[in-house]
Amino acid sequence: MKVDLVVLDIAGTTVEEHGLVYKALADTVIAAGGDASDVGDWMGADKYEAISSMLGKSIVDVEFKDFHERLGAYYAETPPTPIPGVPEALVQLRSNGVKVALTTGFDRPIVDGLLEVLGWGEGLLDAVVCVDDVSAGRPAPYMIFKAMELTGARDVRRVLTAGDTVRDLEAGTNAGAGFVVGVLSGSQTEAELAAVPHTHLLPGVANLPALLA
Structure with missing residues (x-):
């Protein structure tokens, strides 16, 4: 067909992108006091949802902003x-x-x-x-x-x-x-x-x- x-x-x-999105996700969750050991389970998922789930809370606007900043810095250092x-x-x-x-x-x-x-x-x-x-x-x-x-x-x-x-x-x-x-x-x-x-x-x-x- x-x-x-x-x-x-x-x-x-x-x-x-050298896996930097998942590095940024893990670093964000760890910095917020969470456990990022299952970050690999969130491949392909909504990144806000991933942070929310790993931190166990529904509103993660501050952490999501932190994720953006970390990822931007990583991409500037190692461009996709x-x-x-x-x-x-x-x-x-x-x-x-x-x-x-x-x-x-x-x-x-x-x-x-x-x-x-x-x-x-x-x-x-x-x-x-x-x-x-x-x-x-x-x-x-x-x-x-x-x-x-x-x-x-x-x-x-x-x-x-x-x-x-x-x-x-x-x-x-x-x-x-x-x-x-x-x-x-x-x-x-x-x-x-x-x-x-x-x-x-x-x-x-x-x-x-x-x-x-």
Whole structure:
């Protein structure tokens, strides 16, 4: 079946950010007196929700601001870069009439700064959906549905979702996407991704044009 829209995660899927988001999360929680030993369980999740859960309280505005500041400092020190082959794959997908959207557990201020550093804009992407654009982050499917709305995609069976975390795959499955692809470019292992429903496991986003050829 033809694919109209490819929906991709950012960190670990299209962008190499060296695991700094999880370092910033852990440092924030520890500084607030919490236990960050399960920070890896929050890969792909809403970062506000992650901090709230690890600290055991619902309002964490101060801590979330601290997380932003820490992550900004880490990114300034070690700037994120595109994962090799990703920009070329996105260009090829769009040249074949496939729309490309990014979804992320980051909020809009982080994403805007990240995309500016990368130099990614309308020439490469059709839509960018952040966790604060919807009522719930992954594994809820809402960011995928929002990407469909923004790009005019009508049939979820003609949507491909791809990500490097279990939550990415769960969101794609919950959305009913025709293709739910796990990529091995992030920090979760092939065994971890293989343990949840999916249609394909690939080395990375660079392999998507060949899959859809």
